[in-house]
Structure formats: C-alpha cells, structure tokens
Amino acid sequence: MKVLKFGGTSVANPENINRVKKILLNQSEKKVAVVVSAFGGITDLLLKTSQLASNQDTTYKKGLGEIEEQHIIAIKELIPVKSQSAILSKVKSDLNVLETLLEGAFSIGELTPKLSDKIVSYGELLSSFIICEFLKSEGLDATFKDSRQLIITDNAYGKANVDFNKTNQLCNDYFKANQHQTIVLPGFVASSNSGDTTTLGRGGSDYTAAIIAASQNGDVLEIWTDVSGMFTANPKLVKQAKSVSHISYEEAMELSHFGAKVLYPPTIQPVLNKEIPIIIKNTFKPEDIGTHITKNTNGNGKTVRGISHVANISLLSLEGPGMIGIPGISKRFFETLSLENISVVLITQASSEHSICIGISDEDVDKAVKAINDAFAYEISNNKIKPVIVETDLAIVALVGDNMKSHQGLSGKMFSTLGKNNVNIRAIAQGASERNISAVIKKADVKKALNSLHEEFFEENIKQLNLFVMGVGNVGAKFLDQIAQQRKYLKEELKLNLRVIGISNSRTMAFNENGIDLEDWKTILANGKKADKDVFFKTVESLNYRNSVFVDNTASEEVSQSYPNYLKNSISVVTCNKIACSSDYTYYQELKKLAKQYNSPFLFETNVGAGLPIIDTLKHLIASGDKINKIQAVLSGSLNFVFNNFNDSVTFHDVVKQAQEEGYTEPDPTIDLSGIDVMRKILILARESGNQLDIEQIENESFLPKESLETNSNEAFFTSLKDHESSFQKLFKEAQDAESKLKYVAQFENGKAKVGLQKIPKGHDFYNLEGSDNIVLFYTERYPNQPMIIKGAGAGAEVTASGIFADIIRIGNF
Structure with missing residues (x-):
C-alpha cells in the first residue's frame, strides 16, 4: 500500500484539489491511503477564532462565517449540483457543532487544551470529507475514514503521544477489511483512550500519514507539498537554494527539527525502523523528482547536505558557584522544564560546571523562568545560583550532514564564515555524531547567515x-x-x-x-x-x-x-x-x-x-620586511597634465580649464593646484610606510599667487588665473631656459615631507613623464640606489574607476 499526504497549500482551494485528483488518477497501486490537511489557512483561522471566543470578543462570529463560507464554496465548485444536498447537510451539521463549541469558549471565557483540540480538528475533518466526496463524484473508488477511529493517543492535548500498539491493531483490522482503492483520512487528528479528540501537533498530518504507512508496512510514503522536496536551505530566504534529490532519514530528521517546514519532525520515526522510503513531491510540479528519504546511501560523498534554522529562540542560562561539583543540578533543571512541558531545542554546558545554557521557544520563556527560579529559590536566596539569565530575539542556524564527522575543519569553516559577516555567535552545540553543528545567533542575522553559509558550502565557491x-x-x-x-x-x-x-x-x-x-x-x-x-x-x-x-x-x-x-x-x-x-x-x-x-x-x-598599484606595492614591501628610506613622486595627474600642456603659446587658465573638463582635477580645482591633493597623497604613503605624520607637518611650496589661493568659487579662481598669467609664463620661461621641465614633486625622507614645483633636468626619471601620468620612486633597504619605480596613468575617471574595481576584486578574494 502507498500512503500519500497532501498539505494545506495542496488543498487550499478547488483548483488545487483538482490537481490532487489528477495525481491520484495516475496511481497504479491497488490500495492508496490519502491523508489530507485542512484547507489553506483554515487551521490558523480556527485558532484565531477560538482565541477571540475565549476572550469573549464577539468578532469570533466573523471568523466562523469565513470558515463556513470557504467550505460551502468548495462544495459548490467541486461537487455536481445533484450531489450537493447531502454533502451540504453533513458539513452544515458539523459547522453547527463547531459553533456550539465556540459559544462554549465564549460563555466560560476560557479555552482549555481539550476544547481547543476539538475546535481545531474540524479543519481536517471537513476538508477530508469534502475531498472524498469530490473524488467519488469524479469516478474514483474512494471512501472516507475518520482517523480518530484508528489513531489512539494519551491525553496530552495539543501534541498527543501515540499508543502504537492499539493504533497498529486498529489500522491492521481496518485496512485488511477495506476493499476500496482510495481511502481518504483527515490528518492531524486522533482520539484518546477515553474517546476525546486529540491532535498530533502543528504539521501533524505528516505524522498521521507516517503512522498509517508504518502500520501497513507501506511501499512508500509520499508527502505532497508546494515545493519540490527538501532544499539545501530555505528557498524563501536563500534564492540560490537547490532541491536535494536524496538524503538519509537521520539527515531529514535533523533538517526538519531545525526548521525545514516541508516535513514535520516526528514523521520520520514511525517509518525509519521499517525503512519505508519517504518521497517529498510538489503538487504543482508533479514531474519534478523531489527528495527521496531512505537509509544513508551517501557513503563518503557530500558532507553538508543542508542548512536550516529555527526562529524565535531564547537562551536561558543558569549559573553560579553553587553548581560546581554538586550532583543533580542538571537533573533538577531539566526535570523542572519537563514538568512544565517545555521542549529544549539546544543544550550547552561549560566543562567548569559553572553554567548550563539551553535554547527554548520564545513562547515558553515566561513559564520557564518562573518555574526554574521557583525550583532553585533556596540556592538563589543564598547567592549560590543566580536567577535565570534570559536572552531573546535569537535563532538557531544548523549545518546538517551524515558525513560531516569524516571531514576536519567544518566547524571552523562555519564559524569563520559567520564571523567574516559580523554574525555574532551566542552559543554552540555539536552532537557526538557530528551530524549537526548548531549556532545561536541574533534573529535579525538569520538571512545573512543562511546566505553566507550556503554560498560557502553549496555554491561552487561563487x-x-x-x-x-x-x-x-x-x-x-x-x-x-x-x-x-x-x-x-x-x-x-x-x-x-x-x-x-x-x-x-x-x-x-x-x-x-x-x-x-x-x-x-x-x-x-x-x-x-x-x-x-x-x-x-x-x-x-x-x-x-x-x-x-x-x-x-x-x-x-x-x-x-x-x-x-x-x-x-x-x-x-x-x-x-x-x-x-x-x-x-x-x-x-x-x-x-x-x-x-x-x-x-x-x-x-x-x-x-x-588605478596604479602604488599602495598595494608599498604594503607588500613592508609586509615582506623591507623598510622605506625615501619616497620621491609626481603624484598629481592633473598637475602633470597641466604642466605637460602649458607653454608660451597657451594660457595657464585654458590648460587648467581643459584639465577640469576632461576630469583630471577634483570638482574644485584649487584642491589640485594648491598642492593640497599632493600633500594628502604623500601623507598617505608616509603613513602606510609606518610613520606618524599629519598634514600640517608637510611643507608646501605653492606656486599659486596668494590671491588665487584665497578665492571662494571656481569662477573667481579661474578669473585670478587670467589675472596672473604673466607669473605663470615666467615660471615656464625659467624652466625652459634651464632646459628643464616643470613637475610638481612630493618627497618624504627622514620623517619629513614636502611638496612643490620643481625644475626637472634632462635624464631625471621625472623628465619624460607624459600626459597625466604619475610616477613613484621607492628607495628602500633592498632598493637603496636604484629605486623601485611605479609609473603610469594617475588620473582620469576611467583609471580611477578601474582602481576601485580592483579593490572590490581584492575583497572578493579575501
């Protein structure tokens, strides 16, 4: 026998239910059990409506009306008119009982777990009945069976524990006698030994299907949902996440426990011992292969199979000197939580025995804190143990894989990746099996953490x-x-x-x-x-x-x-x-x-x-143990452009204007021509060489007239250049007469720096510097006489952009 389970999105509306029918029509097995969830959104609406009723808020009736409307619409769209009457009558009868239960919650102003289970069970009871009647009307040999008559539990309402002996016997008797090909059952619901309705926890429809599959030694359990299997990470948070074609039962259990929503964690246990395969399929893409869950066949293959997370976690820490060497502290701690029915998601304890730290759901925090503080009231009053320390707004991220234990360095790789992205780790847990490495982080960092880890472990190093x-x-x-x-x-x-x-x-x-x-x-x-x-x-x-x-x-x-x-x-x-x-x-x-x-x-x-690799080269020299003795440089591409193009046939004003228009100067050209820009550059090189220096300590031999330096706008600055053309022509003539070229030079030596216009004679490294090129001479202990020379285009939007681009690539390679 094959067991198929269809989740809430798969049966959310009549259109999707028709998809379910097509899937069932393609089944070749003689007998198929079909477990269905409530229609999409109905369970949440039932919970909300019951809460409103218990708060004696009359708006609960509006919710009841929405529930009724959704089911009536489904019947009218799915069932032929001639067959609707009896079905509508049955559904309305059930809705009347639901209304009575809600009125009861309203009257007493309370919602007990027992009453809540009765109310919320109607989602699956109604959907399974309607879907079964629809399948019958479409010609399938289908029958309805109430799961409450097959699955027996204790009285732990909300998340009841199954009595497998009684359940297996009832299932065997029923399925052996049943001759229909398709049996439709409500998921999630069960009944106690005393006959009261119980539920198996949110997501319990998966569990229902697994219980039935295990009881009948089924050939396969198929979980039909809205995604094509289990993914390497939550695809809603990690767009690059991929479907995993095959994983082991243990890996699936870890992933489902740590937030993989496509599978309810307890689902795996009933089928694991009997090695019944689980296949997770997509109702909306039935042709997709999905994920096959079986015993481990991965061998020594991939290490990390998935990355998952649990949101809304709080850390509780119990610590104090009174815990050291005292037997039974841990027992009392966890027993207290157990008595309050609080599930512990993560545990970590220091070897000093000074503290125990656990992770629990946010919703259990208040109850847990009170219970623990009460249990250790004596020790707290004597300052042997501190009151419980609480940290909230946290989440757990986890790496999962059967073969992680065979590979060294995975933990380091995980924590290094998180650290590089400023994801602070509050607690760590790793089981002896090394199938799971968990870290507690801020809830706000979950998306970044998942994407960082997925990139590191799954994305081919992109x-x-x-x-x-x-x-x-x-x-x-x-x-x-x-x-x-x-x-x-x-x-x-x-x-x-x-x-x-x-x-x-x-x-x-x-x-x-x-x-x-x-x-x-x-x-x-x-x-x-x-x-x-x-x-x-x-x-x-x-x-x-x-x-x-x-x-x-x-x-x-x-x-x-x-x-x-x-x-x-x-x-x-x-x-x-x-x-x-x-x-x-x-x-x-x-x-x-x-x-x-x-x-x-x-x-x-x-x-x-x-774009020249000047700073990068300097860093490599220093890192390799070399020492900078002297730096000589022409560092202003704009000033080099200006003085390479200035002569007695063109005005200084026009050349500077051209430099600005072609993007060689800063938006404010006085920054370049005053020497401030060059002072900044030599200062940066001096500092990167390991020297402490401030810009006020740099000597600036400015060639600009005082009036030009004191202008307060570009317009006034360019006007002043026209006014002082003769002084600029004088500078040019003096250099020409000396058979030299004008270059604005920066120098650093013996802890001192200076910048200024110099006449560079023929034969000097600076003499033939063309256009807007820069040149730097590094005199070091290794290059004392013949300096290391870096030369090339040192200004312009294109080369500056390429330099920024190069820095981005450097970061990418960190």
Whole structure:
C-alpha cells in the first residue's frame, strides 16, 4: 500500500484539489491511503477564532462565517449540483457543532487544551470529507475514514503521544477489511483512550500519514507539498537554494527539527525502523523528482547536505558557584522544564560546571523562568545560583550532514564564515555524531547567515558581493559601467557575483534588494527618494547582507566621517576619497583598527595614483620586511597634465580649464593646484610606510599667487588665473631656459615631507613623464640606489574607476 499526504497549500482551494485528483488518477497501486490537511489557512483561522471566543470578543462570529463560507464554496465548485444536498447537510451539521463549541469558549471565557483540540480538528475533518466526496463524484473508488477511529493517543492535548500498539491493531483490522482503492483520512487528528479528540501537533498530518504507512508496512510514503522536496536551505530566504534529490532519514530528521517546514519532525520515526522510503513531491510540479528519504546511501560523498534554522529562540542560562561539583543540578533543571512541558531545542554546558545554557521557544520563556527560579529559590536566596539569565530575539542556524564527522575543519569553516559577516555567535552545540553543528545567533542575522553559509558550502565557491555606491558622477558612472561590462567574466572566471544594491548622488538615492539594473541605473536613481547619507547607512545596516561593500566615489568630508559606522558592522569600505586617510592621524588609526577588529577590509588604493598599484606595492614591501628610506613622486595627474600642456603659446587658465573638463582635477580645482591633493597623497604613503605624520607637518611650496589661493568659487579662481598669467609664463620661461621641465614633486625622507614645483633636468626619471601620468620612486633597504619605480596613468575617471574595481576584486578574494 502507498500512503500519500497532501498539505494545506495542496488543498487550499478547488483548483488545487483538482490537481490532487489528477495525481491520484495516475496511481497504479491497488490500495492508496490519502491523508489530507485542512484547507489553506483554515487551521490558523480556527485558532484565531477560538482565541477571540475565549476572550469573549464577539468578532469570533466573523471568523466562523469565513470558515463556513470557504467550505460551502468548495462544495459548490467541486461537487455536481445533484450531489450537493447531502454533502451540504453533513458539513452544515458539523459547522453547527463547531459553533456550539465556540459559544462554549465564549460563555466560560476560557479555552482549555481539550476544547481547543476539538475546535481545531474540524479543519481536517471537513476538508477530508469534502475531498472524498469530490473524488467519488469524479469516478474514483474512494471512501472516507475518520482517523480518530484508528489513531489512539494519551491525553496530552495539543501534541498527543501515540499508543502504537492499539493504533497498529486498529489500522491492521481496518485496512485488511477495506476493499476500496482510495481511502481518504483527515490528518492531524486522533482520539484518546477515553474517546476525546486529540491532535498530533502543528504539521501533524505528516505524522498521521507516517503512522498509517508504518502500520501497513507501506511501499512508500509520499508527502505532497508546494515545493519540490527538501532544499539545501530555505528557498524563501536563500534564492540560490537547490532541491536535494536524496538524503538519509537521520539527515531529514535533523533538517526538519531545525526548521525545514516541508516535513514535520516526528514523521520520520514511525517509518525509519521499517525503512519505508519517504518521497517529498510538489503538487504543482508533479514531474519534478523531489527528495527521496531512505537509509544513508551517501557513503563518503557530500558532507553538508543542508542548512536550516529555527526562529524565535531564547537562551536561558543558569549559573553560579553553587553548581560546581554538586550532583543533580542538571537533573533538577531539566526535570523542572519537563514538568512544565517545555521542549529544549539546544543544550550547552561549560566543562567548569559553572553554567548550563539551553535554547527554548520564545513562547515558553515566561513559564520557564518562573518555574526554574521557583525550583532553585533556596540556592538563589543564598547567592549560590543566580536567577535565570534570559536572552531573546535569537535563532538557531544548523549545518546538517551524515558525513560531516569524516571531514576536519567544518566547524571552523562555519564559524569563520559567520564571523567574516559580523554574525555574532551566542552559543554552540555539536552532537557526538557530528551530524549537526548548531549556532545561536541574533534573529535579525538569520538571512545573512543562511546566505553566507550556503554560498560557502553549496555554491561552487561563487562569492556574492553586495555593493552600496555613493557618488555616481564621473568616476562612479564609469565604475558602474565597468561592473555591467565585466559581470559575466567575474562570475565565470573569478567566481565573483557582483550586485549593486544601492546607489546615491547628492540629490537622490535608490535601492533594490535583488540588485539594481545597471542598464537603467540613471533612470532608477532619478526616480529615487531624497538623498540622505544617514538614511543610506541605516538602509545598508537594515538589509544586513553578507559580503557588503560601501563604495565612496565622492570627495566629501562628511561622507568620509561615516566610514566607522560601516566598518563596525563588518561592511567593507572602498574609497577614492582621500580625506579620511589624510585627516587627523588618530582618525586614520581608528579606521585601520576597526577594519582589523571587525574583519572588514578598508581599501583606498585609488587615493594615490588612481588605478596604479602604488599602495598595494608599498604594503607588500613592508609586509615582506623591507623598510622605506625615501619616497620621491609626481603624484598629481592633473598637475602633470597641466604642466605637460602649458607653454608660451597657451594660457595657464585654458590648460587648467581643459584639465577640469576632461576630469583630471577634483570638482574644485584649487584642491589640485594648491598642492593640497599632493600633500594628502604623500601623507598617505608616509603613513602606510609606518610613520606618524599629519598634514600640517608637510611643507608646501605653492606656486599659486596668494590671491588665487584665497578665492571662494571656481569662477573667481579661474578669473585670478587670467589675472596672473604673466607669473605663470615666467615660471615656464625659467624652466625652459634651464632646459628643464616643470613637475610638481612630493618627497618624504627622514620623517619629513614636502611638496612643490620643481625644475626637472634632462635624464631625471621625472623628465619624460607624459600626459597625466604619475610616477613613484621607492628607495628602500633592498632598493637603496636604484629605486623601485611605479609609473603610469594617475588620473582620469576611467583609471580611477578601474582602481576601485580592483579593490572590490581584492575583497572578493579575501
């Protein structure tokens, strides 16, 4: 005999019930038991309605009306008109009894567990009767059997315990005598030895089907639901989750216990000993293979088979010096919980015996705290044990797999992955079988944790980076274009999946949790909401994505002051904004410290030399044990462009204007021409070399007239350049007469730094520097006479964007 169970979504409405009929018509077995749940949403509605009635809230009648309406509609849509009368009469009779029960709850102002079970049982009783009558009307050889006449339990209302001896005998007698091909039974419901209605717990319809399958040594138990089997993770939270084609009973039990909703945890036990296969199938895609659950045939195959979680968990800790070396403390602790019918989900105890920590459902916290504090009142009053410590708003994430014990380092890999994404672990549990590794985390971190772990263990090492980009002007726009262009290459060759989740300019900002369409980002941003850097950060924080990266393409001091917020939340920061790293030394130190403390990379390669690997090379020199003795550099691509193009046939004003228009200068060109930009760059290199220096300590030999430096707008600045053209021409002539070229040079040596315009003679490394190129000479202990030279394009939106892109890839490879 085959047993099929159809869940609430499978029988949610007449359309879905017709799908069930088609599945049953394709069954070739001589005898099929069909266990059905209540119509979709009815169980929740029954619970809500009964609660309202017990609170003496008359609106419970509205809920009763909705319940009646849903069943009457189903009958009228499923059953031929000529056959409706008797069925409507039976259903209305049952609904009248339900109404009487609800009136009773209303009258006494109380809902006892016994009464609750009677009320909630009507969901399955009504659905199974209607579905059976529908199948009969469609020509199937079907009959209805009330499961309460087959499954006998104790009086633990709400989640009764099955008396398998009596149940198996009743099932054997019934199915042996029954000659119909299809037997329809209500799931979830049973009866006590005294004949009262009991229930098997939420999700108990699976359990009903398993009990019947085990009693008849069934060929197979099929669980029909709305997904194609058990997944590597919850597909509603992890979009990349995949269906698992085959797992063992033990793996399925662990996954179902830890939140895999497609299977009620107790379901497996009745069929496990008899090795009856369980197949989880999709009512809406019956052709899908689904998940086959049998004894372990995985051998030495995959280690982690699934990642699951339990939400709404609280931790209770009992601790104190009075626990050390005292026998029986654990017994009293767990016995107290048992007497209160409180299920313990997780247990951990320190070897010092100073504390015991357990995880329980949030709904049991108040009851548990009172019971434990009462049980240990004497020890608490004598300060031997502290009152119970409670932590709420938690969840459990768990790795599950039969073969995990055969592979070293899985725990470390799990915890490392969570740590990298700022997921704090509050408690850990790992059984001796090593089939399950569990960690308690904040409930708010569940989605990020599941996605991070799934990426690590299931996604062929493809790492997803979630980018939040502030500043989409010249550099930012080029950066977004480069991502769009290279996305396929990155995924195929570097195993990196880049998604831009948020973008902002000075006016508007926009977010898309699934990634912004980079083909249309300008339109999306134009239609976004008002820009606000604080709201931007709070949105990034609330989304709480794994591998998040904040990209700052602005020149804003205000934005640079927000970096600590990101780093403290383990959100990496990539920036071409030089202000943060050239600001007060203590702030620079703080950022570097936060990056280490929270394992959140802080990368700013483009601060010096745009796309040139200057800072990265410097870091490698220092890391390898070399020491920097002197740095000489031309670090301003904009100033190099200006002086390479300035001569006696063109005005200084026109050359600077051209540099600004072509994107070689900052939006405010005085930052470049005053030398401030170069001072910041040499300061950053000095600091990255291990030196403590502030910008006020750098000597600046400015070539600009005082009047130009003191202007307060771009318009006034350019006017001043026209006014002082003669002084600029004088500088050019002096260099020409000396057969030299003008270069704005930065130098650091013996703890001192200076910047200024210099006449560079022929033969010098700087003399033939073209266009907007940068050059850096590193004189080190290993390169004392012939310096290490880094040379290339050091300005422009395209190369700066590529430098930012390179930093993003570095983070992807961390």
